[in-house]
Amino acid sequence: MTLTVTDLRAAIARLATAMEREFDALNAADGALGDGDLGVTMKRGASAMADLAPDLPDDLGQALLACAQAFTKTSGSSYGTLMATGLMSMAKTLRGHTSVDPAQISALIGGARDAMQTRGKADLGGKTVLDSLDAMAKATADLTSREAIATAVAEAAAAAQLALRDKPATIGRARIFGEKTIGMDDPGMLAMTSIAAAIADRG
Amino acid sequence: MTLTVTDLRAAIARLATAMEREFDALNAADGALGDGDLGVTMKRGASAMADLAPDLPDDLGQALLACAQAFTKTSGSSYGTLMATGLMSMAKTLRGHTSVDPAQISALIGGARDAMQTRGKADLGGKTVLDSLDAMAKATADLTSREAIATAVAEAAAAAQLALRDKPATIGRARIFGEKTIGMDDPGMLAMTSIAAAIADRG
Amino acid sequence: MKKILNNPVDYVDEMLAGLTAAHPEFYRLAGDTGRVVARAMPGKPGKVGIVTGGGSGHLPVFTGYVGPGLLDACAIGDVFASPSAEQMADALRAADSGAGVLRLYGNYGGDIMNFDMAGELVEFEDITCTTVILADDIASAPPAEAAKRRGVAGMVYAFKIAGAAAEAGLDLDGVTRVAQKAADASRSVGAALSSCIVPQAGKPTFDIAEDEMEMGMGIHGEPGVWRDKLRPADAIASEMMDRLLADMPLAAGDRVSILVNSLGATPPEELYILYRIVKTRLDAAGAEVVMPLVGRYATSMEMAGVSFTLIKLDAELETYLKAPCDCAFWSVK
Amino acid sequence: MKKILNNPVDYVDEMLAGLTAAHPEFYRLAGDTGRVVARAMPGKPGKVGIVTGGGSGHLPVFTGYVGPGLLDACAIGDVFASPSAEQMADALRAADSGAGVLRLYGNYGGDIMNFDMAGELVEFEDITCTTVILADDIASAPPAEAAKRRGVAGMVYAFKIAGAAAEAGLDLDGVTRVAQKAADASRSVGAALSSCIVPQAGKPTFDIAEDEMEMGMGIHGEPGVWRDKLRPADAIASEMMDRLLADMPLAAGDRVSILVNSLGATPPEELYILYRIVKTRLDAAGAEVVMPLVGRYATSMEMAGVSFTLIKLDAELETYLKAPCDCAFWSVK
Numbered sequence A, B: 001m002t003l004t005v006t007d008l009r010a011a012i013a014r015l016a017t018a019m020e021r022e023f024d025a026l027n028a029a030d031g032a033l034g035d036g037d038l039g040v041t042m043k044r045g046a047s048a049m050a051d052l053a054p055d056l057p058d059d060l061g062q063a064l065l066a067c068a069q070a071f072t073k074t075s076g077s078s079y080g081t082l083m084a085t086g087l088m089s090m091a092k093t094l095r096g097h098t099s100v101d102p103a104q105i106s107a108l109i110g111g112a113r114d115a116m117q118t119r120g121k122a123d124l125g126g127k128t129v130l131d132s133l134d135a136m137a138k139a140t141a142d143l144t145s146r147e148a149i150a151t152a153v154a155e156a157a158a159a160a161q162l163a164l165r166d167k168p169a170t171i172g173r174a175r176i177f178g179e180k181t182i183g184m185d186d187p188g189m190l191a192m193t194s195i196a197a198a199i200a201d202r203g
Numbered sequence C, D: 001m002k003k004i005l006n007n008p009v010d011y012v013d014e015m016l017a018g019l020t021a022a023h024p025e026f027y028r029l030a031g032d033t034g035r036v037v038a039r040a041m042p043g044k045p046g047k048v049g050i051v052t053g054g055g056s057g058h059l060p061v062f063t064g065y066v067g068p069g070l071l072d073a074c075a076i077g078d079v080f081a082s083p084s085a086e087q088m089a090d091a092l093r094a095a096d097s098g099a100g101v102l103r104l105y106g107n108y109g110g111d112i113m114n115f116d117m118a119g120e121l122v123e124f125e126d127i128t129c130t131t132v133i134l135a136d137d138i139a140s141a142p143p144a145e146a147a148k149r150r151g152v153a154g155m156v157y158a159f160k161i162a163g164a165a166a167e168a169g170l171d172l173d174g175v176t177r178v179a180q181k182a183a184d185a186s187r188s189v190g191a192a193l194s195s196c197i198v199p200q201a202g203k204p205t206f207d208i209a210e211d212e213m214e215m216g217m218g219i220h221g222e223p224g225v226w227r228d229k230l231r232p233a234d235a236i237a238s239e240m241m242d243r244l245l246a247d248m249p250l251a252a253g254d255r256v257s258i259l260v261n262s263l264g265a266t267p268p269e270e271l272y273i274l275y276r277i278v279k280t281r282l283d284a285a286g287a288e289v290v291m292p293l294v295g296r297y298a299t300s301m302e303m304a305g306v307s308f309t310l311i312k313l314d315a316e317l318e319t320y321l322k323a324p325c326d327c328a329f330w331s332v333k
């Protein structure tokens, strides 16, 4: 059973609801060491995607390109730009396709991770959203069933968040706090845990 | 018994002590409707006079000119400039004299009042230091004994302050508060009550 | 107390030491009172001198506007306090090059008495002085008592225009006439949001709640026309324009300039938000806006708030307004 | 909340509306994102373009420095937030006259990613871009990690110098080289006394007690090197100079400029008090101070505090620093 733009629309709807709900929590998490705009970025981006959803074309490449632009148009913050970069990478891969086999998901996530790493020049293991994506790509590498993949994606994001918690931040505004960030979740990883749960419908 | 520079020195010493003591009270009175610097003006001026006192010449005109300059040098506030103006007027009258008959006091005060009125362009009855001086000049008009004059000066200043209390301010920063100033002492009159009491040794 | 200072009694002297050290091309200390700033390069011989003076704490007013096309000398008092007559006399001496000196300053009792006294002192030295007193703050007295109004940011226009007239070679009467015309054509109104702290006082000059503002408050915290909850920017700008235009109605075709001025802490971002309404209102009146000024031209240290100054221009005033000038705070090419 | 504003979400757009209405001779909106300001009069054909961008709330940085001898276009984000890649691409388009565009901006993650993405977008339109990133805040990383430092007021010197180089006709490589040299020669350090309020946040960005200050705090409230009781002005200035001179030692005969900058609410009076010490220290080091800047050149709205930026000049940098420039906030003749 392949995934189509219908699945994308449903995922966007769940994401928009989740980001509305997590608005304050994400702002607060980002505000602890950063500028407190992560909830704003995600809520704006997700709701811009939701606005586009009814009109998304069947071509998944085109559809994901529009999703990427929902972020570049509504936000200039790091996370929004990284989200756009990741979505653009998936869009390039899926250009001309109206459906995608769940078995491709791992490669799509890995491609997004790589594109985002090129954009942001952060290292893996640096306690950023890259580590969430890396864990999600790896956890889904050998899976083919939609349901198993959904579960793995959600669990991997949450597990990565936990696994990196006790490292110090190495990137962005939080970096400067160094050791103080040990034991604190990276807000971008926290956001990805919510995003993954919402998209995978494991919220 | 005439007055000489020795009496002036003693009066200055009493004035400096009184202005030190009234510093906060005068600032507070001025601060209620104005800029709160009246204590500063008087303390600085009086202590500058006290610094000059040992070196004051016998010529009362020259001595009072030096006192006037103690104010022009230490202050640009209205009251300081008015004090300087009044002292200068007395200095002009007494130039070349080493003593003054107490009977002249009334005319000296009246002369100061007039010079200050020319300088500040305020009307008599306007609830300013001019009204204190006017009352002091009138109360001493027919007196000749030093002790009687001293008592009259101190009492007239206090009485004028009380008499004008229930009029509205007409001059300076306080004017703008209009009716609200009814019942409040004019800070310049309050200061003159202390000045008169100190100089007259009726404190 | 969120001020960067040393001993409060040294505030003004240290400020002047830094000002003259930073901008020796514009400013030098003159006389021996330590409180007179004069042009580093004196004006042309025979140029009419222009002197101002007043309390510290209003930079660029007063001292900052000493420079070519502006003022020749300034006497500086303590924060919010008049300079002394001695200091003013020194400023008059520094500014005179034989053509006489215009005393151009704000309507405050102490300043008037001291400038009068200073003028009497230098009269003995054959320095001729004239006087123009700025009284532009419409909130401080009704039109019938306009002469009692406080002088506020209107002096920026008066300094600029009189300075250009002097630079253009007008004689003392001419410069005085032009300055008086600029003063008569200016109206200001301000609104304060928070107090500043006079260094030697060490506490806020006035108290105002976190969510309040005061319309018409003076630059030293003198009372205004109302105090109420903070209003939206557009409502504040509209009311201020209402008040200015009621006091000095404009006709279609009038040429005006307007100064949207921060009292200190209010950032330029907020001034520009206000300027939208200012421009709309002047456009609606049919007035042509010439050289609008937006920024910190006349302040009260770190006070939050704004003032608007409207000046109605005739051809002469407009020419002098646009003429070149230069100082560390303002440069017109 | 002591700000003059309407709906906080309109803050930046209203600010830009007012800015362009007040100074149409300098600024115009370009592109269709509503967030790009370009020169009203484009530079000479063939001139290299210079673009910057960043969050709002720092006026004159960034938008204010668009003008002759300075920048060609600027992309403006929300308060303290990067503009989007789309907006930056529009700014690059507005600035290009065929000779390529230098992207000159501060070292913030979001800005870098977005400027990179914007560059990739306009590459398709044959616009060649180079990049110089300002990383002048010595408090934000040790010398060994200098590339991780935040960009702060040092960009004022970089804008001025690169702008003059472009005006002088250097090609893209030349302008880029000069800008990089200016960036490499600049060091800044700041001290914050009070927070500002981001309009959409509605509350102070950080808390700091009434009698505290923080040395090295960033312009968005990022943590500094110490927080302690407020110190006297001379002690603050001395420590800031110690830190700057330790990071970039000076030799006798070095020519430098220094910017003594208010973060917003701190009045010029206090800057001049600090400048006394700055000048004394530079004199003591045997350095020659060229064109010192004292004022509000890079702010955080109504934040109280100061920053110092020291730049070591060679003959080329000095020539470009002194070259003419013009904008609503700064004019060099």
Ligand SMILES: Nc1ncnc2c1ncn2[C@@H]1O[C@H](COP(=O)(O)OP(=O)(O)O)[C@@H](O)[C@H]1O
Binding pocket: A030, A034, A035, A036, A037, A038, A041, A076, A077, A078, A079, A080, A082, A116, A119, A120, A121, A122, A127, A128, A129, A130, A171, A172, A173, A186, A187, A188, A189, D109, D110
């Ligand atoms: N260069 C980068 N590489 C990877 N992830 C990054 C990078 N910069 C930021 N992030 C992620 O983005 C999150 C912060 O996003 P955001 O709040 O948008 O940043 P800002 O507001 O500082 O631009 C971080 O928690 C981190 O997960």
Ligand SMILES: Nc1ncnc2c1ncn2[C@@H]1O[C@H](COP(=O)(O)OP(=O)(O)O)[C@@H](O)[C@H]1O
Binding pocket: B030, B034, B035, B036, B037, B038, B041, B076, B077, B078, B079, B080, B082, B116, B119, B120, B121, B122, B127, B128, B129, B130, B171, B172, B173, B186, B187, B188, B189, C109, C110
């Ligand atoms: N023009 C004037 N004529 C007479 N008295 C005046 C005048 N102006 C001020 N005063 C007197 O001076 C007092 C205020 O003095 P001061 O505090 O020095 O004023 P400011 O600080 O406003 O210059 C008033 O209470 C009043 O008695």
Ligand SMILES: [Mg+2]
Binding pocket: A030, A034, A035, A036, A037, A038, A077
């Ligand atoms: Mg953030």
Ligand SMILES: [Mg+2]
Binding pocket: A035, A037, A077, A078, D080, D081, D082, D110
């Ligand atoms: Mg951000």
Ligand SMILES: [Mg+2]
Binding pocket: B030, B034, B035, B036, B037, B038, B077
């Ligand atoms: Mg007073």
Ligand SMILES: [Mg+2]
Binding pocket: B035, B037, B077, B078, C080, C081, C082, C110
């Ligand atoms: Mg006073």
